[in-house]
Amino acid sequence: MKKIKVLWIEDGAFVEVSKLTGPLYTSGKYNLVIALNASDGIKAIKKNEFDVVIVDIRIPPGSDPAWKGVVARSRTDKIQTRLGLNLLYSLLKPDLVKEKITLTGIPEWVSMHPERFGVLTVEDERDIVEDLEKLGLPEESFTRKKSKMPVTALLDLIERIVQLKEKSTSAGG
């Protein structure tokens, strides 16, 4: 059976939340790619088509000067800037993004399949519910990072997104 390709854009993937990946591998269903920052996330999206993309909200810019510029203009540090949200807007709703970054070479599957995107973040849902609505991301595509979250949290989120994707495909969407 072909494995589901997952991109996880998360700067703490190898440190704080590495435990979440175990269930993905032991399920035998997923191929996981990690990007530690916004620049690398965009690079990965341009290079491959993913079935699921999970984005952390607070991520560093990486090496791309365009993302660094967003941080510099916001006058906060790179973790406070919520670049993950900016990345999602830039990909899914570029007209709504405040700090515009013109992304070129973004493959069609991104705009055609917004249902593939999900958010795993420390933010409270109340703090970003408006953004999720504007991005067209349903409640099921969001999970909050907490200290006592189960080790299957990432797997559960991915599986919900896959189900949404299947629903959307079968509905002819």
Add this chain to the structure above:
Amino acid sequence: MDKKYLLRSFAKNFNLNKLPIGAYIVTKEGEFIECNTEARKILKLPSSGEIKANIKDFYSDPSERDKILKKIEDNENDGFSPGKIVINFNVKNSEKRVQTHCRFIRDPDSNEIIGVFGCLVDVTWEMIFSELFEFLPVGVYLLDENDKIIRVNDAFVKILGYKSKSELEGENVSTIYENPDYAPVFRNRLINKKAVINDKVELKKKSGEPIFVSVNSYKIPGKGQSYKGRRGTIVDVTAEENYRRLLSSIPVGTYMVDNENKIIDCNESFAKMFDYDDIKSVRGEFVLDLYDDPYKDYDNFMKELKKKHDEGANPLVGYNLKFKSKKGRTFVAEVNTRLLVDKEGKSYGRAGAVRDISGEVALRDLRDDIGKTLHTYSSNLIMLQHSLVPLVEVIGPDPFDKKTFLEIEDAISALDDPAKHLEKSLARILEISTTSTEMFNALSVDNWDVLHIQRDLLTNYEEQIPYPEFIISALTDSAKKIIAVCKSFEKGLPREMEKDLKRKAKELGRICSLITYHQALDAIQEMEFEVRALREYVIFRQRASEKLEICRIESLVSISIHNLSGLAKYRNVEIKQSHKTSGIKVKVEERSLIRALSHLFFNAIKYSLRRGDEEQRWIIIRSYIEDTDINNRWVCVEVENYGVPITKEEIDKELIFQFGYRGDYSGNRRKVGTGIGLMDTREVARKLGGDVVVSSHPADDGAKEDDYDQPFLTKAVLKLPVKPNHGVQNEKN
């Protein structure tokens, strides 16, 4: 005909005494023929009778008369009136300025000049005032009823930066106002009052530059006290006004108090600080009413102030007092004040500046609280560390050395055998299940699927999981799943096989747990250092400067290394050293410099990587003297490591020195810092006149400078200047 006779006839016919001004007739040579009463008064001549005098004798400069006569003659020849002339006269040893208007008297027959007819007006005072007007250093002006500038003096022209009076006379005065709309406002004030005294007005120079002047202006009344214009003076007070505004705007209250403790004056900041509406309402207030506890504080304060004064008229600086504002709000302020004394040395009050430091006091208290909290964190980390030890003892024998950091590669290779054994055990069961229906029925189809997936994973997990950090969690989960499936085994599976599978799965899980334990220990070690460094930074950096002490640079380096030797050993990092600063001493705050060096060494240890097949990581600490030019000599402590890159941008833009900054590439090497170290180190260095310089280049020669997916050689150098009496000295000096 006799000339004098002709002149006397002229005088008689003319009736000089009818003229309201002084008038006289003299011969061409200057002999008086006739003088009217007014002229006699001016020249102090006898009030009647013949005048035996010559007008030349009244000239302060006799040659001037000839010049005047020549001028009259020339004017007459040109058909012009000779005009009024002001002449300096000496009248009975008293200088007078007289204005005269002269005409020749000619013989009617020959047209020969036989005499001079002159008018005289004593303009001595007018001239004095006119000169005063011109030469006063104060700008003087005269405006008409429509605000047109009639006359100004040289000082007025100069104050406003013009070159001549003609540029101003005739212009409307609003053209020199910074805000022209204010000109009619000022005018209207004078229409209602007689004068405006010492008013500050903002004007504008010819260049457009604003200027503040103090204006005195007096109404020129017309009929029935109507407004006919004004006259007055301006003085440039720009410097004073700027200073006053500066004093008002600075967030420091300035004040003056007399010996009865009454406030004589203050600035706006003072009034605001004490919740007064304005400066006016502060004047005359009793300053002790502003003390929170005058009985406790005032006497001590005055004692200290007098002591400082007696030491040499010194001010009392940095004295903290608790005050209470007019609205009852209490706050702590830093007072800097000095006694005011007269020429005889008698005190007539005091003056000073007061600064609200409540925020700083609160910050200091907060800092102390944070320090205590961090101290608690330190203790908690140690407790956590100790709590993990019995846990590990329960897990079973630990193949890993507790004294050193567990490298990820070593952790993964320790999983090889248990993973292989588990896989073999699993493979046997799966094989039999395909040939024995009884075996197959021992588990559900889903559970067999799970076991197949785990076997697949265990066979080539290093291929399937490209990220080493995830292998441990994957194998942990795999072992858990296998154990869970084992619980579901129904009859049909040989007992020994089941037991073997469980045992192997538990062993894999045990090794994974031990790896997690070591990773936790490592994280605790690092956190402990970071928390201690943060506590040092928060508490000691902000304290009043420590005493400067003379220390050997070698000794400071040695203490810093010793502080980190445990961590270095744990992390299997060899500290290589090379020192060429024997005998060099520095005058520094010892604790701060040790902290600064420790940050550099800690970063080097933390971000170092294993090089190729080498067992140990390493850092090199060097100290040496560097001469950058003939005038600049530095003592340098340098640390170099092989490890995580720092990008060119991070160095060029000094991002790495920003508070809380985490390096671009520090995260993907699984190491995250607090972002304080380099910032603190540089602050300490700069306080001593030195600096920190960082460089980072690919370790492999020929590798691309901007390829950050490779190890870099990074150097951080703390430099201190070698200057006489500055701090760095050679022991031999």
